[in-house]
Amino acid sequence: MLDYNKLKASFEALELADKPVIAHASLRPFGYIEGGADTVLRAMLDSFASLIMPTHTYKTEIIPEMGPPNNGLTYGSGHARNQMAEPFHPGMRADPLMGILPETLRNHPSATRTAHPILSFAGINADLTLFTQTLYEPLAPIGALAEQDGWVVLINVDHTVNTSIHYAEKLAGRKQFVRWALVADRVVECPGFPGDSTGFQAIEPYIAPDTRRVNIGEAFVQAVPLQRLFHVVQELIKKNPLALLCERMDCERCKAVKATGM
Numbered sequence: 315m316l317d318y319n320k321l322k323a324s325f326e327a328l329e330l331a332d333k334p335v336i337a338h339a340s341l342r343p344f345g346y347i348e349g350g351a352d353t354v355l356r357a358m359l360d361s362f363a364s365l366i367m368p369t370h371t372y373k374t375e376i377i378p379e380m381g382p383p384n385n386g387l388t389y390g391s392g393h394a395r396n397q398m399a400e401p402f403h404p405g406m407r408a409d410p411l412m413g414i415l416p417e418t419l420r421n422h423p424s425a426t427r428t429a430h431p432i433l434s435f436a437g438i439n440a441d442l443t444l445f446t447q448t449l450y451e452p453l454a455p456i457g458a459l460a461e462q463d464g465w466v467v468l469i470n471v472d473h474t475v476n477t478s479i480h481y482a483e484k485l486a487g488r489k490q491f492v493r494w495a496l497v498a499d500r501v502v503e504c505p506g507f508p509g510d511s512t513g514f515q516a517i518e519p520y521i522a523p524d525t526r527r528v529n530i531g532e533a534f535v536q537a538v539p540l541q542r543l544f545h546v547v548q549e550l551i552k553k554n555p556l557a558l559l560c561e562r563m564d565c566e567r568c569k570a571v572k573a574t575g576m
């Protein structure tokens with residue numbers, strides 16, 4: 315059975331005590347954890363200098379009847395979904411797709427949560443990092459973390475959920491998208507929206523030499539330095555403009571990127 319001490323020892327083995335961290339996690343492979351997600355969060359906060367996680371809220375999204383071309387979106391296809399959309403508010407739950415840990419972090423008494431209506435982040439000891447986010451630069455906190463020699467920590471998940479790769483795609487000049495979200499009684503345009511991450515695991519062999527990994531029974535934690543990650547992503551896209559895109563024929567965002575050649 316996993317408890318605080320076992321988790322703390324595993325996170326400490328990553329040797330990131332003085333580094334700010336962005337994390338993504340699936341807790342299920344851990345099995346039973348004494349104290350649940352709160353215990354995992356406490357062990358992380360005691361092992362890293364600071365912590366942020368995405369607390370994205372996709373249920374605020376609206377699909378309009380028309381918009382800019384080549385935007386990886388079928389305009390007018392959201393009638394049913396638009397009916398269900400809810401206006402963003404600061405206390406809105408993180409999307410369940412992200413797992414339980416971001417919501418646990420958001421609910422921590424010391425946590426700050428940003429106000430982007432779709433792509434918010436929550437964090438602890440990371441206010442200056444979080445406050446770099448704007449409506450126009452939704453992933454700016456990841457750039458700010460890299461400037462502080464930050465790391466990505468992936469708990470039982472692979473690079474398909476590694477949001478930081480999106481930031482590097484933008485640095486490489488890859489196409490970004492526009493989305494729309496409900497805020498109070500109006501619809502807000504959200505530029506700088508990233509592409510699809512389904513193909514991101516292709517980075518694994520290129521970043522493996524820089525990856526620290528700790529196995530915990532059947533489960534694992536891996537960590538990657540952001541600056542190195544950005545460099546590797548940019549090199550891959552420079553060599554192959556279609557690098558890290560997915561192969562799905564029905565993927566509208568990857569198709570839109572391919573159409574621009576970037």
Ligand SMILES: [Zn+2]
Pocket residue numbers: 510511512513559560561562565566567568569
């Ligand atoms: Zn795709």
